Amino acid sequence: MDRAELVELLSPQGLSLLDSLPEWHSDDDVVRTVSDLRKAGHSPALVAAVLNQSKLRTKARAKFGEFADRMLFTEPGLEQATRLRVAALHAGRFARAGIRHVADLGCGIGGDALALSAIGLEVTAADADEVTAAIATFNLAPFEKTRVVHSLAEDVHLGGIDGVWLDPARRVASGGRTRRLADPADYTPSLDFAFGVGAERATGVKLGPGTDRTLIPAEAEAQWISVDGDVVELGVWFGAVRRPAIGRAALVIRGDEAHELTAPADSADAEIGPLGEYLAEPDGAVIRARLIGELAAGHDARMLSDGIAYLTADRPIESPFSRGFRVLERLPAEERRLRMALAERGIGTLEIKKRGADVDPAALRTRLRLKGDERATLVLTRESGKHVALLVERLD
Missing domain, CATH: 3.40.50.150 (Vaccinia Virus protein VP39)
Incomplete structure (x- = not known):
């Protein structure tokens, strides 16, 4: 937004017009709205200014809720x-x-x-x-x-x-x-x-x-x-x-709930151990804060491989700081054999999660040529440094 656009917007006419606009739904609304506003005698500069703000207000509701409807914005702001x-x-x-x-x-x-x-x-x-x-x-x-x-x-x-x-x-x-x-x-x-x-x-x-x-x-x-x-x-x-006494913290907000994991400093990683019946993916804030070891210590969990942010345990890891999975079975990590295994199970819709695997999930999904009515989640990662493919189900 430049100074001239702001002057147009802050005029009594501009603010009144902005507040009178219907909620922005899509760019498809623009042509008709512009035509209606121009027919009403509003200048092109004013029309452009209020339409841009209307779009930004709609976008801003994700951050500001109902307050967005009485605020002004710039795109970078x-x-x-x-x-x-x-x-x-x-x-x-x-x-x-x-x-x-x-x-x-x-x-x-x-x-x-x-x-x-x-x-x-x-x-x-x-x-x-x-x-x-x-x-x-x-x-x-x-x-x-x-x-x-x-x-x-x-x-x-x-x-x-x-x-x-x-x-x-x-x-x-x-x-x-x-x-x-x-x-x-x-x-x-x-x-x-x-x-x-x-x-x-x-x-x-x-x-x-x-x-x-x-x-x-x-x-x-x-x-x-x-x-x-x-x-x-x-x-x-x-x-x-x-x-x-707090040097590192991970605050996890989901919906109306907030939970925090704290420590004086980075926590040491958990020990590496074999794959258990359950798998957990720590929240990104926990990973960034390097508190994976702190999370593991509270659930008797271990890491699958050095430097890979997955935890595994023999019972469910029920925590607001991670998402849990039940391991259903191991599948072949080699792509051709993996494709055959998925076909045998009739899996036509596949969510692919990966850590420590150099693969593009979208491209791999195409190459797997999935067919069938079943849905599944596949985890591509490493166990003790070796590539593994795990068929899992979400616990939530």
Whole structure:
């Protein structure tokens, strides 16, 4: 979104028109909607602006629920915005630590600032992009104790502010698209700046879940969060918002439930042992946090192979931190024989899961030439370093 589009959108006519539009369902709605709006006398620029926002609001409901219907967005801002439920957890940390004034540096469209403001904290939100700062101002307007400034994170005066939240921009716009930045020094603000702030005051830093673990300071708590099976972020916490004796954490959110696995540091991997009757696939947050050994210890489980994130046991591993399977039988790992085995069992629909196997499931499924009425799940992995193919059934 450019400045001119924002001006169109923020006009009384623009906001009224946006709120009057029906819910966006698909791009097929566009032609007729554009025609109707143009016949009503609206300018092409205004029509384009409100239709784009209508589409973004519909997309944003996955993160913001009904709040999305009264917010404004940019495409990159929505992409990087924290889900409101996760943002509420961030805000809760600051509140429990007794923090009363939080600076949200690199606030984007204001998702985290919204959660901080909603629980009564004073918030100073800043963004280096003028349009984005203006959108955050609109989204945060209902909160009297919140102000938004158009500023670089590095230039915000932190006197009197006892807590800081940073969500460094990890993407850059290029040719109408965004690309991920590989070097943390290129983040805005840089990772060095973010961690430097953390050395001085209560600070939380949101990073991508695949961030190089060697960059995490030893004095910080690192918490990976997954939502409905998708690992969405790594939070690095310093000072009063870091929890005592916790260095690694995996927070698993599924539906309305949340469960957390914690440890002082990375846990040692479980011992490697033979395949049992049951198999478990740890949640991605547990894998990222390197707490597979912690999970295994609580269920008398073992690893199938070194470096492979599957656990096996002789009884079901019932845990919110993993998905369980019953092993039905071993099948030949060699492709031709595997195809014959699946054909003999009349399997025409096959879910393929893999770890430690260099295979494209979609391409393999095509080569297997599946026929039949049966459905099945196939796990391709390693046992003690050797390739295995396991026919399994989900326990959930």
